[in-house]
Structure formats: structure tokens, C-alpha cells
Amino acid sequence: MEKTHVAIVGMGTVGSGVARLLLDHGDRLARHAGRVLWLNKALVRDLSKDRGISGLPAGVLTDNLQEILENPQIQVVAHLIGGIEPARTIMLKLLESGKDVVTANKALLAQHGEELFDRARSLGRTIAFEASVGGGIPIIANITQCFTANQIISLRGILNGTSNFILTQMSEKGLDYNRALEIAQNMGYAEADPAMDVDGSDAAQKLAILAHLAFGVRIDWKDIQRHGLEAFTIEDIRYAEKLGYRIRLLATAQLIDDNLELHVSPTLIRNGRPLAEVRGPYNAITIVGDAVGDMFFHGQGAGQMPTASAVVADMIDTAAGRTDITFRRLQLWSDRQCEIELTPYARTLGRYYMRYLVADEPGVLSQITGILGNYRISISSIIQHEPAESSDPSKVPLIIMTHVCTEADASKAHEAIGQLSSVDSRCFKLRVSEG
Amino acid sequence: MEKTHVAIVGMGTVGSGVARLLLDHGDRLARHAGRVLWLNKALVRDLSKDRGISGLPAGVLTDNLQEILENPQIQVVAHLIGGIEPARTIMLKLLESGKDVVTANKALLAQHGEELFDRARSLGRTIAFEASVGGGIPIIANITQCFTANQIISLRGILNGTSNFILTQMSEKGLDYNRALEIAQNMGYAEADPAMDVDGSDAAQKLAILAHLAFGVRIDWKDIQRHGLEAFTIEDIRYAEKLGYRIRLLATAQLIDDNLELHVSPTLIRNGRPLAEVRGPYNAITIVGDAVGDMFFHGQGAGQMPTASAVVADMIDTAAGRTDITFRRLQLWSDRQCEIELTPYARTLGRYYMRYLVADEPGVLSQITGILGNYRISISSIIQHEPAESSDPSKVPLIIMTHVCTEADASKAHEAIGQLSSVDSRCFKLRVSEG
Numbered sequence: 001m002e003k004t005h006v007a008i009v010g011m012g013t014v015g016s017g018v019a020r021l022l023l024d025h026g027d028r029l030a031r032h033a034g035r036v037l038w039l040n041k042a043l044v045r046d047l048s049k050d051r052g053i054s055g056l057p058a059g060v061l062t063d064n065l066q067e068i069l070e071n072p073q074i075q076v077v078a079h080l081i082g083g084i085e086p087a088r089t090i091m092l093k094l095l096e097s098g099k100d101v102v103t104a105n106k107a108l109l110a111q112h113g114e115e116l117f118d119r120a121r122s123l124g125r126t127i128a129f130e131a132s133v134g135g136g137i138p139i140i141a142n143i144t145q146c147f148t149a150n151q152i153i154s155l156r157g158i159l160n161g162t163s164n165f166i167l168t169q170m171s172e173k174g175l176d177y178n179r180a181l182e183i184a185q186n187m188g189y190a191e192a193d194p195a196m197d198v199d200g201s202d203a204a205q206k207l208a209i210l211a212h213l214a215f216g217v218r219i220d221w222k223d224i225q226r227h228g229l230e231a232f233t234i235e236d237i238r239y240a241e242k243l244g245y246r247i248r249l250l251a252t253a254q255l256i257d258d259n260l261e262l263h264v265s266p267t268l269i270r271n272g273r274p275l276a277e278v279r280g281p282y283n284a285i286t287i288v289g290d291a292v293g294d295m296f297f298h299g300q301g302a303g304q305m306p307t308a309s310a311v312v313a314d315m316i317d318t319a320a321g322r323t324d325i326t327f328r329r330l331q332l333w334s335d336r337q338c339e340i341e342l343t344p345y346a347r348t349l350g351r352y353y354m355r356y357l358v359a360d361e362p363g364v365l366s367q368i369t370g371i372l373g374n375y376r377i378s379i380s381s382i383i384q385h386e387p388a389e390s391s392d393p394s395k396v397p398l399i400i401m402t403h404v405c406t407e408a409d410a411s412k413a414h415e416a417i418g419q420l421s422s423v424d425s426r427c428f429k430l431r432v433s434e435g
Numbered sequence: 436m437e438k439t440h441v442a443i444v445g446m447g448t449v450g451s452g453v454a455r456l457l458l459d460h461g462d463r464l465a466r467h468a469g470r471v472l473w474l475n476k477a478l479v480r481d482l483s484k485d486r487g488i489s490g491l492p493a494g495v496l497t498d499n500l501q502e503i504l505e506n507p508q509i510q511v512v513a514h515l516i517g518g519i520e521p522a523r524t525i526m527l528k529l530l531e532s533g534k535d536v537v538t539a540n541k542a543l544l545a546q547h548g549e550e551l552f553d554r555a556r557s558l559g560r561t562i563a564f565e566a567s568v569g570g571g572i573p574i575i576a577n578i579t580q581c582f583t584a585n586q587i588i589s590l591r592g593i594l595n596g597t598s599n600f601i602l603t604q605m606s607e608k609g610l611d612y613n614r615a616l617e618i619a620q621n622m623g624y625a626e627a628d629p630a631m632d633v634d635g636s637d638a639a640q641k642l643a644i645l646a647h648l649a650f651g652v653r654i655d656w657k658d659i660q661r662h663g664l665e666a667f668t669i670e671d672i673r674y675a676e677k678l679g680y681r682i683r684l685l686a687t688a689q690l691i692d693d694n695l696e697l698h699v700s701p702t703l704i705r706n707g708r709p710l711a712e713v714r715g716p717y718n719a720i721t722i723v724g725d726a727v728g729d730m731f732f733h734g735q736g737a738g739q740m741p742t743a744s745a746v747v748a749d750m751i752d753t754a755a756g757r758t759d760i761t762f763r764r765l766q767l768w769s770d771r772q773c774e775i776e777l778t779p780y781a782r783t784l785g786r787y788y789m790r791y792l793v794a795d796e797p798g799v800l801s802q803i804t805g806i807l808g809n810y811r812i813s814i815s816s817i818i819q820h821e822p823a824e825s826s827d828p829s830k831v832p833l834i835i836m837t838h839v840c841t842e843a844d845a846s847k848a849h850e851a852i853g854q855l856s857s858v859d860s861r862c863f864k865l866r867v868s869e870g
Contacts, residue, residue: 136727
């Protein structure tokens with residue numbers, strides 16, 4: 001059987017997983033690829049470190065990128081280093097030396113996708129990136145191959161497993177944010193610096209890639225409005241539960257008449273809806289296509305072997321020749337005209353959950369509902385409890401769920417309410433998923 | 436842009452949907468295929484029938500298959516006629532005249548797959564069949580492309596939308612089977628003759644295809660043990676609910692140490708598990724791979740446009756060249772050696788739900804539990820209610836949930852219990868999903 005020589009650049013968690021699949025399950029992979037995927041080189045920073053991979057033939061590990069770039073036998077390279085530099089420079093060098101690349105680095109694609117894809121196209125090379133979004137969930141292949149008869153209408157996903165794990169810990173174990181984060185870090189679900197995961201940036205980078213693929217819109221991920229776990233507290237989780245909802249960090253792309261809404265926000269989702277039931281470090285995505293209807297995917301969004309599974313599937317597709325066919329037709333960082341426009345965030349429509357701490361005195365509710373009325377926001381439900389014994393008895397929590405209104409009106413009303421002298425300055429506003 | 440001429444054979448529900456996508460959304464499809472899919476001919480039985488498709492150019496409709504077979508321009512044909520003959524003969528003729536075929540006919544593949552795939556391979560042609568299982572859910576592509584780095588360990592699915600719709604009507608609206616079937620027929624979810632849908636045959640045909648793809652085992656679908664909706668009544672649905680379960684018609688393929696269990700059975704699934712939450716005419720599939728972990732898909736398993744979406748995606752893949760690469764490496768009706776053996780049904784392991792109507796007299800429970808004990812079946816829970824006022828007061832329902840045992844032991848014990856003089860002859864035994 002013919003051999004395709006492959007290499008791995010970066011032998012961290014995912015890289016080691018890819019090496020294990022290549023070494024331990026070569027027969028299985030060869031059957032699907034129609035050729036042997038032969039691990040020729042694996043680039044590491046420190047040659048002396050033990051990676052716990054049995055069966056790694058002598059001479060495979062190297063700390064010299066040139067050994068991969070200058071080896072004409074190597075055709076496919078799994079590029080598994082995180083961050084922007086030197087990841088970007090290395091990917092460019094790989095493409096320029098004639099390698100097809102498979103990557104899991106969504107931050108790099110979100111930031112430099114245009115440059116990298118342009119270079120790959122002009123060199124006749126390919127970049128495959130299934131592992132960059134949704135871990136083991138094959139969302140890229142499904143959008144680019146399986147749903148090609150459809151205009152995608154909406155795409156809503158829980159794309160960050162770290163924040164979903166933290167959210168589940170908070171709601172199911174009653175932990176506060178800091179304690180839940182600590183557990184996520186101890187269990188390896190959160191980085192030492194979890195900022196990008198919990199502030200919505202990681203999900204926004206993934207959403208930018210998916211939205212670009214599915215709708216052709218090109219957007220800098222930094223321009224996607226995003227809120228993270230800072231936007232609410234465990235009290236909001238409890239009130240949401242009383243109302244029959246769960247809070248999830250939701251990435252949304254929604255097409256309405258050639259206008260596309262994009263945002264990442266903690267969102268109340270009604271219990272029982274598939275996205276509300278996603279627990280722990282899992283990811284899930286709902287896609288609606290105009291022909292296929294609604295489709296739901298759920299699986300492990302990160303972790304060594306699920307991500308390695310996606311990387312190796314891409315390596316097989318690349319070796320077998322499918323990636324070449326798909327890559328040339330992607331609506332991703334191409335110069336294809338796009339007729340879809342982005343809806344300014346202020347004009348997006350939604351329902352809202354608002355929580356205030358208000359003085360327990362006459363007239364307050366009338367002031368608040370008056371402000372909402374001025375912005376023509378109608379109220380779908382309202383909860384005002386007596387103060388808990390332990391808390392300040394002169395302040396009571398007030399929760400309002402609105403009907404559909406614009407983000408601009410919701411924000412202005414919310415701000416005006418927060419400025420009332422009878423309302424505490426610490427107040428919260430979250431999106432509510434319709435349906 | 437280059438054109439690929441395509442044809443449709445069979446302009447029923449799905450065929451008309453495919454024509455609509457080709458005619459109304461040609462630009463979209465061309466973008467993904469890299470070429471225009473040009474509808475050259477559509478074969479119908481009755482030329483005079485109005486199909487309500489606007490924009491069908493003159494001369495496209497024909498009632499003469501030869502016009503397709505003898506037209507060398509036509510490269511890809513959507514073969515959308517049901518049943519075995521003349522569907523089989525027509526597919527062979529299409530392959531022999533040099534056409535690549537896309538089909539939704541799982542009954543034909545399940546019955547004559549070997550002959551058809553052999554012929555296609557020897558002629559250098561391809562057969563794509565995404566629409567044959569799971570309707571709009573791209574389960575074939577996911578198994579054959581996205582999870583190729585994995586050994587699939589298990590595959591469990593609700594593969595028949597008709598029976599799931601009936602089940603949901605029964606459990607949510609309290610209807611009996613006949614009334615629920617009537618509604619399914621009125622809503623177009625069930626055929627005039629629903630036998631294959633409700634007796635598990637349709638699901639067994641789909642399971643045979645999936646098991647063959649995922650595990651390489653070649654099995655005649657008729658050899659897959661299957662039970663359908665006849666195996667229980669609305670009372671079982673109610674008792675299952677009391678125990679915290681729902682009943683679903685589940686197709687199961689489970690690999691244990693190179694031995695594969697295959698069966699289709701009404702199964703109790705714990706509330707909250709994804710498969711228990713599948714309602715109405717939807718399909719859903721859980722796949723476990725040794726690298727990717729567990730993955731869940733949910734979507735419309737039938738219907739005009741979801742099925743047409745899958746057919747057209749296959750036509751795009753075929754025109755673009757991906758199908759050719761994939762088809763040559765499929766573990767489906769190939770002469771590849773398979774090391775996996777099928778577990779005889781009697782040796783499969785499971786938990787069981789058993790329901791009896793027993794005489795309300797001393798000693799009966801001891802007799803029954805004695806029989807279970809003789810077969811070393813231990814009981815996980817037991818319910819015995821007082822008789823309902825309306826029913827025969829001398830008989831009481833008894834429900835037993837067992838721990839894991841073999842199908843053989845469960846069947847023998849169940850039969851022995853049913854033969855006790857104090858037990859009514861009408862008694863029920865269903866599988867219970869573990870976990």
C-alpha cells in the first residue's frame with residue numbers, strides 16, 4: 001500500500017493524541033485513507049522530555065523545524081501549536097515548503113485566516129481545520145459538505161466547554177464562580193489564564209469561523225459583541241431556574257432577510273430545549289437549514305482524543321484527496337462576494353431578563369415599568385420576592401422578563417432604570433432565547 | 436462555469452424536492468460543487484400529472500428511461516424510486532450506462548447492496564446513499580469521513596420516524612396504538628401499509644447498513660432480531676413513565692470484545708437521556724467512538740426537503756469528485772475481511788422490564804421471584820399496585836425491572852412465569868437501556 005508521509009508540529013496534549021492514533025491504529029487509518037499515514041517527524045521544543053508514547057520510532061522526534069520543511073517526502077503536517085506567533089510563521093513556512101496543513105488553532109485562523117488561506121490558495125496547498133471548532137463535533141465538515149444544498153438560516157452553539165463546565169458547576173453544585181473555576185482548572189478543563197474562555201472571546205473566534213463558512217460574511221472576531229460569565233452571578237442562575245430556564249454561554253448567528261445577527265452572550269434557555277440540557281465540558285450546536293430543517297449536534301468539545309480524532313480525520317481527508325476538492329470551494333476567506341449584511345448589535349431583536357435590587361417602598365415598580373413603557377418594551381413576566389432574612393431588608397430583588405424588543409431599547413431602558421435613586425447600581429441584563 | 440448534467444428518476448415527494456433545490460437554488464449548489472448541476476431529465480410514470488414545480492424547462496420531463504440511459508451528457512442520477520423492482524433493474528441499468536447514482540432507497544440497498552456495489556465497483560461507478568438512513572441527519576458521511584480515526588464502539592438510534600411519532604402520540608396524548616397510527620397516516624408520517632415501519636423492519640434495514648459501514652459486518656437485515664410496537668401497550672408506556680423511563684423503538688449496535696450485538700427493540704430509556712427526549716417524527720443517533728467519545732445527532736429523519744437536502748449533498752459530492760474517493764474505500768459490501776463476529780441474540784446482555792397480570796392471592800410473588808432466582812436474574816425494582824376499580828379485582832398488575840442478564844435467561848424465565856396458572860397469558864417483556 002502507498003504511503004503518505006506526515007509530520008506533527010507541536011507534541012502537546014493534542015499532538016501526543018494524534019501520534020497515538022497514527023502509531024497504534026495505523027491499519028484502521030490506512031483502510032479509510034486508502035494509503036498508510038506514515039509518521040515521519042514530530043517537532044518538539046524539548047527532546048529530553050518523556051511524552052509517554054510507546055512505539056515512537058527512533059529519529060521521529062526532532063527539535064528542528066527545518067527537518068520537516070526540507071523533507072520533500074512529508075506531504076501532510078498536523079500543525080498543533082497554540083497562540084499567534086510563532087504559530088503563524090510556522091504555518092506559512094509549511095505551506096511554502098509544499099505541505100498541506102491540518103490545524104486546531106482557531107485563534108490563529110480567526111486572526112490571520114485571510115493571509116493564511118490566500119497563501120495556501122496561491123501555492124495550491126490546503127488548510128483543514130475541523131478541530132478548530134467544536135472539538136470532536138464534525139461541524140466544519142457538516143457545514144461544508146453535508147448541508148451544501150441549504151441556505152443556513154441559523155446556527156446557535158455552546159462552543160466553549162470551559163465556561164459550560166463552570167456554569168454547570170455553579171448551577172448544579174451551588175458554587176460561586178471562583179470556586180467553580182478552581183475545579184475546572186484542577187480537572188484540566190480551564191487554562192491557568194482562563195480569560196479568553198470565560199469572557200466569550202474563544203466562542204467569538206469560533207463563531208467568526210462558522211459564520212464565515214456558513215454565511216460568507218467576513219468579520220473580525222473582535223467586532224462580534226460578546227459578554228461572558230462576568231455578566232451575571234449565581235443569583236441569576238437561581239432566578240432563571242425559578243422561571244424554568246438555564247443560563248448558557250450561547251454563540252448565535254441568525255439570518256433574517258439577508259441580515260445576519262452575530263453575538264456571544266450568556267442566555268436564558270428554556271429547560272428541556274436541547275441546548276439547555278448541555279452539561280459539563282460538552283459542546284453542542286443547533287443548525288437550521290432551509291431544506292434540512294433543524295439539526296442538533298452534541299459531543300466533546302475539547303480534550304486530547306476527541307480533538308485528535310478530528311485532526312486525524314482531516315489528515316485522512318487530505319491524504320485521500322477530499323480536502324483538496326473541499327478547500328477550493330470554501331466560502332472562507334475567499335474573494336467571493338457576499339450579499340449578507342451584518343445587523344448592528346443595537347438593532348438585534350431579543351427577549352431580555354433584567355434583575356434589579358430595589359428599595360422596598362411605594363412607587364418604585366411604577367417608575368420601572370414606566371421606563372420600560374417609554375421604550376415600548378412589554379413585560380412578559382415579573383417576580384418580586386420578599387427580602388431574604390439574611391439580606392438588607394430595605395432592598396428587594398425584582399426580576400423582569402420582557403417580550404421581544406431591540407437591544408438598543410433594552411439597553412437604554414436598563415440603564416435608565418439603573419440610574420433611579422431607588423434602584424441599586426448593581427443590576428443585570430441577559431438575553432433570553434426565544435422558542 | 437462547467438456543467439454537470441444530472442437526472443432524477445422518480446418524481447415522487449423526494450424527487451420533486453430535489454428538482455426544486457436544483458431549479459430554485461442552482462447558484463448555491465454550483466458554488467459548493469464548483470460546477471453547475473444542470474437538470475437534464477426527470478423520469479416520471481405519468482407525463483400528464485401536474486407536479487407543482489415551477490420553472491421546469493420544457494423537455495425535462497420524460498416517461499422513457501432510455502432518454503436518460505442513452506444520453507452520454509448525463510453523469511449523475513438521483514435514483515428516487517422505492518421498493519425492490521423495478522428499482523433494482525433501473526439502478527443496474529444506470530450504472531451500466533455509465534452514470535453515478537445517488538439513492539434514498541434503503542430497502543433496495545439492504546436487500547441487494549452486494550450486487551449493486553459489486554457492479555458499481557467493477558464499472559468504476561459510485562453509489563451515494565446518505566438519504567437512505569436518518570433522512571436529513573448526515574450519519575453516513577459522519578461515519579465514513581468524520582469518525583475515520585475511530586473504532587466505533589456503539590451506535591444506537593431512533594431510525595424510524597413513523598413509529599416514534601406514534602409512540603409520542605401514545606405517551607403524550609394517551610391515545611391507543613390504532614388512533615395514533617391514524618393520526619400519523621393523516622399527517623403523512625405513515626404509509627397506508629405501515630407494517631415495515633411499526634414492526635421494526637425499516638429500522639433493521641437501516642441498522643444493517645450502518646453496522647456494515649461502521650463495523651464491516653455483513654448481515655442480512657432479516658437476520659437482525661427485531662420487535663416492533665406490537666410488543667407492548669399503552670399500559671407499558673404508563674408504567675415506564677412511573678419508573679422514570681420512556682419507551683422508544685431503538686436500533687442498537689454494540690461492540691464488546693470483537694463481538695457485535697445487533698437488535699431493534701422497543702426499549703425503556705431513562706428520562707433526560709438524549710434518546711429518551713426524541714419526540715414526534717424526528718430521528719436521532721448516538722455514536723461512541725474510541726477516540727471521539729460520545730456524539731449525538733438529532734434531526735428530521737424523513738420528509739420531502741430534509742431527504743432532498745441529503746440527496747442533493749450527495750449529488751454535489753459526486754459532481755465535485757468526493758464521492759469517488761469515499762466510495763472506493765467504503766467498508767460496505769466490499770470483500771474486506773471482517774474480524775468482528777455477531778453475538779447470537781440469546782447471548783446478548785441487557786436489563787429487562789417485565790409486566791404480568793397476576794392473581795391477587797398469596798404465594799404468587801414468591802413463585803415468580805423463585806423462577807427469576809432459578810435463572811439467576813436479580814431484581815432491581817418491583818411494582819405491584821392494587822387493581823384499578825374498573826378492572827378485574829382478582830388480577831393485579833406486577834412490574835419487574837431486572838439487573839443485567841442474558842436474553843436467553845430473560846426469555847426462559849419470562850416464558851416460565853407466563854405459564855404459571857396464577858399469571859395471565861398476556862404478558863410483556865421489554866429491553867431497558869443501561870446508563
